[in-house]
Amino acid sequence: MAEKTESASAAAISAPAPSAEPTRLWGDEVEDPSKRSWGDEVGEANASTTQLDLNVEGLTIDDESTIKAVTRSDTPYTSASTFEDLNLSPELLKGLYVDMKFQKPSKIQAISLPMILTPPYKNLVAQAHNGSGKTTCFVLGMLSRVDPNLKAPQALCICPTRELAIQNLEVLREMGKHTGITSECAVPMDIPIRKRPPVMAQIIIGTPGTIKKWMPSKKLGLSFVKILVFDEADHMLAEYGFKDDSLSIMTDIERSSAHCQVLLFSATFNETVRNFVTRVVKDYNQLFVKKEELSLESVKQYKVLCPDELAKVMVIKDRIFELGENLGQTIIFVRTRYSAGILHRSLAEFGYEVTTIMGAQKQEDRDKIVKEFKDGLTQVLISTDLLARGFDQQQVNLVINYDLPVKHDTPTEPDYEVYLHRIGRAGRFGRKGAVFNLLLGDMDKMRMEKIERHFGTQVAEVPSWNSDEDFKGALKAAGLL
Numbered sequence: 001m002a003e004k005t006e007s008a009s010a011a012a013i014s015a016p017a018p019s020a021e022p023t024r025l026w027g028d029e030v031e032d033p034s035k036r037s038w039g040d041e042v043g044e045a046n047a048s049t050t051q052l053d054l055n056v057e058g059l060t061i062d063d064e065s066t067i068k069a070v071t072r073s074d075t076p077y078t079s080a081s082t083f084e085d086l087n088l089s090p091e092l093l094k095g096l097y098v099d100m101k102f103q104k105p106s107k108i109q110a111i112s113l114p115m116i117l118t119p120p121y122k123n124l125v126a127q128a129h130n131g132s133g134k135t136t137c138f139v140l141g142m143l144s145r146v147d148p149n150l151k152a153p154q155a156l157c158i159c160p161t162r163e164l165a166i167q168n169l170e171v172l173r174e175m176g177k178h179t180g181i182t183s184e185c186a187v188p189m190d191i192p193i194r195k196r197p198p199v200m201a202q203i204i205i206g207t208p209g210t211i212k213k214w215m216p217s218k219k220l221g222l223s224f225v226k227i228l229v230f231d232e233a234d235h236m237l238a239e240y241g242f243k244d245d246s247l248s249i250m251t252d253i254e255r256s257s258a259h260c261q262v263l264l265f266s267a268t269f270n271e272t273v274r275n276f277v278t279r280v281v282k283d284y285n286q287l288f289v290k291k292e293e294l295s296l297e298s299v300k301q302y303k304v305l306c307p308d309e310l311a312k313v314m315v316i317k318d319r320i321f322e323l324g325e326n327l328g329q330t331i332i333f334v335r336t337r338y339s340a341g342i343l344h345r346s347l348a349e350f351g352y353e354v355t356t357i358m359g360a361q362k363q364e365d366r367d368k369i370v371k372e373f374k375d376g377l378t379q380v381l382i383s384t385d386l387l388a389r390g391f392d393q394q395q396v397n398l399v400i401n402y403d404l405p406v407k408h409d410t411p412t413e414p415d416y417e418v419y420l421h422r423i424g425r426a427g428r429f430g431r432k433g434a435v436f437n438l439l440l441g442d443m444d445k446m447r448m449e450k451i452e453r454h455f456g457t458q459v460a461e462v463p464s465w466n467s468d469e470d471f472k473g474a475l476k477a478a479g480l481l
Contacts, residue, residue: 070287071122075120088144092140092175105133108132109137112137116141117141122283123284125269126265126266127287127288135392138229138265143175143176148179153202154225155204155228156211158236158249159207160208182201184206186207187210188209223256223257225256226261227260228250228261228263230265231265237280238270238272270417299478302460302461315436317347321352321380324475329395329397330380331387331399331400331426332382347382354378354381354382356383357384374393394431396433402438
């Protein structure tokens with residue numbers, strides 16, 4: 001679970017009660033969550049729900065995933081093989097081609113952007129691979145829907161962490177630098193709310209706690225908001241995440257701006273969130289890939305059986321670091337702040353320069369650590385799950401799961417969604433990458449077996465934890481040596 005940067009203290013907003021005979025959708029079935037995912041078979045739907053054929057097979061896009069779209073209206077959508085097909089402004093096209101260096105839409109962009117940008121602007125629930133270009137989908141959607149001449153908030157993007165909000169804002173400002181559209185980051189700051197001026201930026205990207213504080217203080221007006229985005233939406237709507245704050249924000253916007261388009265994007269949606277979305281998001285289109293296609297083929301996953309904690313440290317130091325010192329950057333994920341501190345001290349005692357990030361640190365310290373890593377000034381970053389979701393650094397080729405992620409309420413059960421998000425930090429946008437899962441004892445082995453069964457994949461085992469040749473072979477098989 002990503003560490004919360006703010007408390008979700010708002011009272012729960014009750015979901016609308018379903019009608020006596022609710023429309024049956026794929027998300028209404030109650031079943032074994034280990035057997036199905038967002039992209040599994042679409043159940044029997046009513047006549048207004050149709051499987052959408054966007055002729056994606058004809059697109060020359062380097063993405064082999066099978067993306068399915070299901071619409072709930074007769075609105076015709078045509079997939080976009082070029083950005084020009086989307087009728088974007090010249091200023092946005094300049095940002096895409098000149099500043100972002102894009103050549104053509106990725107597969108998810110080709111399918112989702114027409115659904116976002118075509119009137120009557122239906123809501124969208126979209127799930128696809130990490131590194132597939134989801135951020136561009138909703139950033140471009142917000143920039144396209146904003147009226148540059150109206151100096152008031154028109155688009156809102158909610159993110160689970162400060163780091164992700166800042167990263168998304170950086171992408172938006174680069175993509176929209178020629179449009180004149182203004183933007184602001186809504187993250188915790190030391191300035192008292194009563195002393196800050198009213199928000200006049202046209203796009204606001206921030207964390208739910210800060211945005212929720214701005215709204216009742218009347219610093220953030222909602223009358224002109226026409227598009228609301230939830231990034232990492234499964235976490236934003238989960239019981240253990242920011243469900244109450246997210247629902248409160250949605251309800252307030254709905255009261256002030258009845259025709260606001262809602263976009264939910266994530267690489268994962270578990271069964272509980274899936275069913276919840278069907279109750280609270282109205283009249284939405286769907287976009288998803290099958291569960292077995294979610295684990296990235298460009299990322300080679302390994303498991304390493306370690307006899308003790310010291311062996312874990314030795315694997316990182318003597319095998320992965322020594323053999324992979326010229327392979328790019330590395331993120332090491334740990335389960336707790338305590339583990340992060342122990343590992344940091346152990347590696348530092350061996351002479352390695354590493355940085356560590358966790359939710360308990362001061363905001364300015366976290367910002368500095370992330371910037372140094374993104375600028376390439378540091379090569380190894382130890383992190384709790386604060387950076388498991390959405391953190392985009394193309395130079396990361398190695399991810400180490402020092403601890404496997406587990407569900408906070410049932411530690412014997414692996415957290416499948418967090419695992420998928422973690423491994424998605426390597427091999428961004430189809431680049432080569434490797435993930436090493438360091439297993440300690442029977443409990444870790446059982447968790448790993450559950451992960452393999454859940455995703456229908458077999459994770460290769462490195463035969464010996466103390467063999468240079470075995471790790472060389474693993475890195476070669478991953479295309480990194």
